[in-house]
Amino acid sequence: MNLTPGEIIGGHYRILCLLGRGAFSQTYLAENLYRLSGAKCVVKQLQLMISSPLILENARHRFFREAIVLENLGIHPQIPRLLAYFEENQEFYLVQEYIDGCQVSQEIKEGKRWSENQVIALLQDVLEILVFIHQHGVIHRDINPANLIIRKSDGKIVLIDFGAVKEINTWAVNGKRQEKGTHSIGTAGYMPPEQLDGKPRFSSDIYGLGMTAIHALTGILPAELQRDDKYFHLFWREQAAQVSNKLALILEKMVCYYPGDRYESATEVLHDLQNIKNSKKNNLVTATAGRDYSSISQKNTILAKLLPSLLTFILVGITFIVNTIFPRYQAENKLTS
CATH class of the missing domain: 1.10.510.10 (Transferase(Phosphotransferase) domain 1)
Structure with a gap:
């Protein structure tokens, strides 16, 4: 039986819309009515269409066994948590965290x-x-x-x-x-x-x-x-x-x-x-x-190119001081004496 929007299953999961359909299952977006915020969840409905009571019983055991496995895997932060699993009208449901x-x-x-x-x-x-x-x-x-x-x-x-x-x-x-x-x-x-x-x-x-x-x-x-x-x-x-x-x-x-x-x-x-x-x-x-x-190498190269010019400038300055300023200073000292 296909579920319709607004339908409630498991007592408190209201169907919102169909997310996907497979050969024997449908996946729905639903909301949890037990939560004040109406938290979204994913409901997977397994439609087995089984007429044999024996096969149904075996399928039931397999379903609950696999559901427990999924529940244990849900502790990993990158696997959806299994919120609930149940049987209703001979159809099986998994309710998982919505991602x-x-x-x-x-x-x-x-x-x-x-x-x-x-x-x-x-x-x-x-x-x-x-x-x-x-x-x-x-x-x-x-x-x-x-x-x-x-x-x-x-x-x-x-x-x-x-x-x-x-x-x-x-x-x-x-x-x-x-x-x-x-x-x-x-x-x-x-x-x-x-x-x-x-x-x-x-x-x-x-x-x-x-x-x-x-x-x-x-x-x-x-x-x-x-x-x-x-x-x-x-x-x-x-x-x-x-x-x-x-x-x-x-x-x-x-x-x-x-x-x-x-x-x-x-x-x-x-x-x-x-x-x-x-x-x-x-x-x-x-x-x-x-x-x-x-x-660093480029900086060193530039410095090497500038160094001769810099040294020349310093030598010219020293020569100017020695030949011009220093003699004047000596002459002024003699006059003062």
Whole structure:
């Protein structure tokens, strides 16, 4: 059942408008009537359309289990807090903190490429979130520009829409977990091959982030980029704005076709990114020192050119004093005597 503006669910969440719609879920902007200020929140409605009581019961257990995981992840300042989760009329609801900001997908416009510094800042922000969720044993499974929000208050990236809850929908439709692994969840172009095969791993999130960064640098959707037929190398550097070889190598390792060739952890990527930042700082210090030395050298050169003239002026002055003023002074002393 679709919700309408003004409708109240969970006793005190009033629906304001529809934010987005998926195959088995809708996302709404709502307000919390328990708050005097009517604080905004986001309500995700999961419509499972289950007829079997057994499947419904299993889906219920999975929903509450995944909700607890999201609740624990919400302690991170760049993951929306889970405010409530409940079942109503055999439909499941998640209520999350509303993040005022814009999606990265809105900032990546076709033909408008991000600078290297912008992309490095994006990578660092998201990688630090990935370190946290991976330490909790969670794979996001849908890293892409639409699931990254630039928070208006501080410009930080907030990660939304975890794939674990999406899996409940596909699981309920199929009635059971696929034998080969979890269900294929993600966004085309940002999803690595092992995830398509239903076997995501931590490096799958790194792949999605790498593709997001390449999208930002090139302004081209990942699905439109070509790969080498033999080695599956991704062709993107020719389409990017000026990007250093160091950053390009990091991104290429992030989006390797085979997971064994990729970075194993977000921490490893952060380490290599920090080396780039340190290198830039060192280059800046060297350049500044070079400019200072050059300035001193120029001053010394000017002084060297002026010194002969200055010495000549001093000698002329001394000669004038000795030959003109001093004899007069001696003569005046004799007359006085």
